[in-house]
Amino acid sequence: MELINTKNIFLLGSKDEYTLLKTWIHDNKSSHLHLNGWYYDKEIPIDSSDLVTKFENMAGMEIVDHFVLDPSDLDPKILDASINWAESKGARVHLIQNSTSTLTKKIERLNRFGPFAAVPLRQEPLSQPKNKIFKKIFDYLLSTFVFFGIFWWFYIIVGVLIKLSGKGPVVIKQNRVGINGLRFKCLKFRTMTSNKLAEKGIGKITNLNDSRVTWIGKILRQTNLDELPQFINVLFGDMSVIGPRPHMLSEDKEIENKIERYRIRRFIKPGITGLAAIRGYRGGTEDMHIMQKRIDYDLEYLENWNLFLDIKIALITFWQMITLNTRGY
Structure with a gap:
């Protein structure tokens, strides 16, 4: 007790x-x-x-x-x-x-x-110390593998292409809302023309066919590879590999005021991918009906977490990426 x-x-x-x-x-x-x-x-x-x-x-x-x-x-x-x-x-x-x-x-x-x-x-299974340890080990092992096995050489190739697409940094830091409502710097490959507000996570929300998205940015978004730097966030302890997706500050407050129980998803760390994402609920946040479904999946994950569920979500995410069956934009 x-x-x-x-x-x-x-x-x-x-x-x-x-x-x-x-x-x-x-x-x-x-x-x-x-x-x-x-x-x-x-x-x-x-x-x-x-x-x-x-x-x-x-x-x-x-x-x-x-x-x-x-x-x-x-x-x-x-x-x-x-x-x-x-x-x-x-x-x-x-x-x-x-x-x-x-x-x-x-x-x-x-x-x-x-x-x-x-x-x-x-x-909340993740309120139990042993489950927190299991999830932390899973996060650390997978993130370490991705960082040393994939990220460093991918960063070199994509970094050159991002620089060729326009001025600005290769990786941007956006203010996002994490566990217990705490803000953190979420890392992403830059996919748009350089914009100080957007890079801070407080600018105009990205939408489908957004003219600000660069040619390489469109590819990264469609494959969700723009999220790859977030494995560094996982190693720093701000995120988990699996969990509710963190939103930009400009989005978060609006959704919080429109959807009941939205804050409950903050009981756990945000993730690079999650149950809602593999069910097709990712991308824009303008449609509150779709957002409600996304929140429902987040709460389902929160209440039914187990290590095998994390492994399953990670494998499905990988399969969706290589088959281009994602909905990011």
Whole structure:
């Protein structure tokens, strides 16, 4: 059982539960927990919209790390509204386990919030230390092989062609959003005419038949070989080989405001390729229906990760590249 002892916790439970957790935090200052919460009286009806407003007022500009609730006496509408709000904030949702809980599911992992044992709403295999180690070893071995076996000579050839296609660097660094919302410098071969804003990841979004894309850039994008420098990002620890694709800053904020649960994909490191990519969902982000499908696949990956899935995605990606069955532009 994992003891959660970091950052901000929101609690939705009875007055007794709220008081119990508040007292525990007061008596255990070394836990470094900060509690926000709203306790309810099951005899007094709660309106879901009013509850969400209260949560927003309490949260303010703070990050919500964990949202703990007792589902035993909650109206289904209140339960859904609370979970939707919490996940829209990028919080991990945990359900307090007790003898009267109405939500039963296969429990693979329990977390302890002071006096309460709670089951996470979403099972995250990569939250387990042994799985983190397996994934890190896979990332390191594959990235080392690609870097020393492919990248160095490919860089020389492509570097010359990129320089011949126009002025500018061979590799650009773009600001992207990574794990837990942290920004990092994502490396890519330059595929467009030199543009300072685009190279920083805050310029105009690239679209199909974009006139700024150079002739060599078009080839690199269609084969997704423009992403090859990101194996360096993997070696530096900013990315994984497999995971949700990181978006440009200009795209990320827009998608976050339009698609619920978008922030959940930030629980894990972004990847060079991923489950959504091999299913054909990569490239532009203008269509929110397509983006929703992409997010669905990201969350499916997050909840069902295993090492063999990573190997499978890597092999399918390689096959799609050599058969030109990709959708990058």
